[in-house]
Amino acid sequence: MIKFINASKWFNNHHVLKNINLEISKGEVVVICGPSGAGKSTLLRTINRLERIDDGEIVVDSKYLSDPKTNLTTLRAEIGMVFQHFNLYPHKTALKNITLAPCKVRGLTRKQARERALKLLERVGLLHRQDAFPSQLSGGEQQRVAIARSLAMEPKVMLFDEPTSALDPELITDVLDVMISLAKEGMTMVVVTHEIGFAQKVADRVVFMDAGEVLEVGCPPDIFINPQHERTREFMSKVFHIPIFTKPQEEGE
Amino acid sequence: MIITGIKITILLMAITSVTSLLLGTVVAIMRISRIKILRALGTIYVEIFRNIPGLFWVIFFYFIFPEILPFGWGARLNAYPNYPVVAGVMGLTVDNASYVSDILRSGRLAIPHGQREAAISSGLNRVQQYIYVLLPQMFRATLPPLGTRMVHNFKNTSLCMAITAPELTWATQQIESLTFRGIEATTMATLFYVGLAGVMASIIIILEKVLRIDIAKSAYQTRG
Amino acid sequence: MDFPGSFSNIKFYLLGAYPNGPVGGLLLNIVLAILAIAFSFLVGALLGYSRLSCRKYIKVPSVLYIEIVRATPLIMLIFWFYFFLPYVLGKNISVFWSAVIALSIYAAAYEAEIFRAGILAVPRGQMEAALTSGMTRYQAMKFIVFPQALKIMVPSLVSFFVSLFKDTSVTFIIGVIELTQTGIIVSQRQPDKMYASYLCVAIGYFIVCFSMSHLARMLEKKIGVFDLESYRPDACRDEYMLMPTHRKIPDEKVPAAGCYPPGL
Ligand SMILES: Nc1ncnc2c1ncn2[C@@H]1O[C@H](COP(=O)(O)OP(=O)(O)OP(=O)(O)O)[C@@H](O)[C@H]1O
Ligand SMILES: [Mg+2]
Numbered sequence: 001m002i003k004f005i006n007a008s009k010w011f012n013n014h015h016v017l018k019n020i021n022l023e024i025s026k027g028e029v030v031v032i033c034g035p036s037g038a039g040k041s042t043l044l045r046t047i048n049r050l051e052r053i054d055d056g057e058i059v060v061d062s063k064y065l066s067d068p069k070t071n072l073t074t075l076r077a078e079i080g081m082v083f084q085h086f087n088l089y090p091h092k093t094a095l096k097n098i099t100l101a102p103c104k105v106r107g108l109t110r111k112q113a114r115e116r117a118l119k120l121l122e123r124v125g126l127l128h129r130q131d132a133f134p135s136q137l138s139g140g141e142q143q144r145v146a147i148a149r150s151l152a153m154e155p156k157v158m159l160f161d162e163p164t165s166a167l168d169p170e171l172i173t174d175v176l177d178v179m180i181s182l183a184k185e186g187m188t189m190v191v192v193t194h195e196i197g198f199a200q201k202v203a204d205r206v207v208f209m210d211a212g213e214v215l216e217v218g219c220p221p222d223i224f225i226n227p228q229h230e231r232t233r234e235f236m237s238k239v240f241h242i243p244i245f246t247k248p249q250e251e252g253e
Numbered sequence: 254m255i256i257t258g259i260k261i262t263i264l265l266m267a268i269t270s271v272t273s274l275l276l277g278t279v280v281a282i283m284r285i286s287r288i289k290i291l292r293a294l295g296t297i298y299v300e301i302f303r304n305i306p307g308l309f310w311v312i313f314f315y316f317i318f319p320e321i322l323p324f325g326w327g328a329r330l331n332a333y334p335n336y337p338v339v340a341g342v343m344g345l346t347v348d349n350a351s352y353v354s355d356i357l358r359s360g361r362l363a364i365p366h367g368q369r370e371a372a373i374s375s376g377l378n379r380v381q382q383y384i385y386v387l388l389p390q391m392f393r394a395t396l397p398p399l400g401t402r403m404v405h406n407f408k409n410t411s412l413c414m415a416i417t418a419p420e421l422t423w424a425t426q427q428i429e430s431l432t433f434r435g436i437e438a439t440t441m442a443t444l445f446y447v448g449l450a451g452v453m454a455s456i457i458i459i460l461e462k463v464l465r466i467d468i469a470k471s472a473y474q475t476r477g
Numbered sequence: 478m479d480f481p482g483s484f485s486n487i488k489f490y491l492l493g494a495y496p497n498g499p500v501g502g503l504l505l506n507i508v509l510a511i512l513a514i515a516f517s518f519l520v521g522a523l524l525g526y527s528r529l530s531c532r533k534y535i536k537v538p539s540v541l542y543i544e545i546v547r548a549t550p551l552i553m554l555i556f557w558f559y560f561f562l563p564y565v566l567g568k569n570i571s572v573f574w575s576a577v578i579a580l581s582i583y584a585a586a587y588e589a590e591i592f593r594a595g596i597l598a599v600p601r602g603q604m605e606a607a608l609t610s611g612m613t614r615y616q617a618m619k620f621i622v623f624p625q626a627l628k629i630m631v632p633s634l635v636s637f638f639v640s641l642f643k644d645t646s647v648t649f650i651i652g653v654i655e656l657t658q659t660g661i662i663v664s665q666r667q668p669d670k671m672y673a674s675y676l677c678v679a680i681g682y683f684i685v686c687f688s689m690s691h692l693a694r695m696l697e698k699k700i701g702v703f704d705l706e707s708y709r710p711d712a713c714r715d716e717y718m719l720m721p722t723h724r725k726i727p728d729e730k731v732p733a734a735g736c737y738p739p740g741l
Pocket of ligand 1: 011016034035036037038039040041042043
């Protein structure tokens with residue numbers, strides 16, 4: 001579904017993605033974690049070409065991103081993205097936020113789009129808030145609307161960039177529940193997050209990044225509990241707030 | 254004629270830049286002072302001069318001002334051959350000063366509280382606080398809008414043609430009406446204005462680079 | 478200091494010689510300002526928008542236009558159109574229309590800057606969210622960025638209207654009978670009432686400008702100020718190009734700090 005081939009990116013001499021090779025197949029849930037500035041967001045944003053890569057190649061849905069013939073707009077319509085800061089359109093109600101793109105891009109009639117939007121709002125548990133403006137919604141509600149907005153395009157892939165890190169702790173679970181149910185339905189998902197619980201529950205693989213490199217890829221227990229790299233181990237111990245194991249024996253935390 | 258015009262235009266610009274900066278600073282200090290009457294006076298000044306066009310003030314100082322002066326000073330002024338230029342300077346100054354004071358005042362509001370407190374606790378009196386701590390920061394923080402304002406003021410010198418001050422725009426019109434070679438003269442004048450405005454803008458950008466670095470940093474720190 | 482003349486004089490200040498002659502006085506100032514704003518609105522929007530383009534051949538002409546017009550005194554512009562438009566067109570146009578054209582050309586440059594700043598003040602994430610949902614740049618601009626930019630721009634536009642209104646006084650130099658000219662005419666007709674006639678002019682300008690600038694300040698409080706004059710983004714933003722290119726654009730041109738979503 002998504003394939004990085006030797007992808008590299010620079011921001012003014014700053015090498016933020018170094019030779020990334022990664023393949024994500026259909027229906028897979030991949031969690032990306034790593035310290036701040038590791039290039040996780042950049043990696044995610046290159047998938048729908050909000051950032052271009054300078055070297056290498058990215059293939060999405062068997063289309064080459066660097067190919068001038070690839071229609072970015074139609075490709076992006078197949079890729080949903082959820083941002084850390086929601087990015088809801090402040091001048092439109094929750095419902096309008098969701099129906100806008102289906103109407104304008106997919107060419108649905110208002111009625112069809114509305115029906116679809118109401119179903120999605122119900123699914124994220126916000127049917128009663130359909131006429132609220134983003135400024136009247138709490139962070140968790142905004143993020144769930146944002147997820148519904150992406151889903152309204154019936155994407156093949158969903159990208160999540162730290163969807164819960166701007167939320168209060170008690171609001172996080174609502175958002176995570178939506179994401180978990182999505183994962184269980186077989187959506188292809190790439191999620192940047194530090195929610196270990198989420199990763200352990202639904203992730204098929206975890207990618208650990210540092211300084212623009214993919215250091216380790218593996219199933220969640222391997223990465224979280226039994227990391228191979230010194231750097232990964234150090235990071236995980238900080239996330240779990242426990243001293244570094246030299247020889248991990250016990251299970252879980 | 255063009256050369257005299259350019260000279261007068263530059264003269265007007267130079268004098269009014271300085272005078273309006275001085276007057277504007279005084280008004281700005283009045284508007285941020287603790288004394289109510291001064292504040293009110295400052296506000297009245299700004300409201301009056303900002304809400305009536307600069308052109309009006311230029312005309313006012315040319316036609317009306319000499320009439321309302323007592324003791325026949327007005328007649329003496331009128332007899333003075335360069336009075337149009339003087340009236341122009343006065344008109345442009347009062348107009349521009351109102352903008353300058355507004356800009357400076359907003360600069361004062363941008364200075365973090367801590368600065369004044371630091372100045373007080375190091376034992377400076379009020380005048381010293383302004384001279385050494387507040388004013389320098391006000392000027393630096395507002396350099397870009399002040400610069401834009403000064404370019405505006407430079408362009409406004411052309412208003413003085415309305416009162417026959419022999420500046421550049423007036424000169425081109427004379428040439429047009431005397432020799433009908435208006436196109437050349439107007440082209441030259443336009444190029445001159447655009448050129449000098451460009452020079453002013455670049456000087457301001459350079460000044461900004463030189464002066465602004467430290468301000469920008471500290472401003473961001475205090476905003477968190 | 479008594480009032481110059483009778484009721485007919487007040488009417489002269491407000492309307493000029495209207496029922497018998499052309500519109501004049503204060504009303505003419507307002508008409509000039511409104512016409513100039515209306516005519517220049519689209520051009521200004523286009524210029525401001527193209528200034529954000531990464532393509533040199535779109536960006537450079539608009540930068541040139543904006544900077545040259547902004548560096549030229551309004552009087553100069555007015556003369557250009559008053560004296561030289563007839564040469565170019567081969568026929569005379571009225572003083573009024575040459576004033577309107579000059580003011581529109583002038584206003585377009587300033588409006589372009591307001592538009593540009595307004596567009597840049599919309600958080601970048603909005604454009605990104607729209608693009609991600611499969612909208613084209615044009616759609617994203619039209620449905621998402623532009624409506625928000627417009628709202629941000631309203632206070633600046635009102636302030637600009639005030640300053641344009643004041644600038645319309647300059648047209649008296651080519652003989653447009655607006656408020657300043659009216660004052661001069663009255664004071665010459667009745668030299669004994671000179672003070673009063675100028676006072677009337679001042680009051681006329683004051684009332685309009687004062688109320689409008691208070692409106693602007695109120696809107697600023699409601700919508701939030703953004704400082705246009707010190708706002709100097711030299712950002713050239715890829716996503717504002719009218720048509721996407723596949724040409725590789727060097728990264729130095731991508732904006733630094735301020736434009737990236739606040740999360741970083
Ligand atoms: N538009 C940009 N211009 C210049 N540098 C950038 C830009 N965007 C990101 N960077 C740099 O690229 C590096 C990687 O950024 P990225 O946002 O991908 O990190 P991240 O892993 O998502 O971090 P975080 O956990 O803080 O979100 C950082 O060092 C950042 O400073
Ligand atoms: Mg990030």
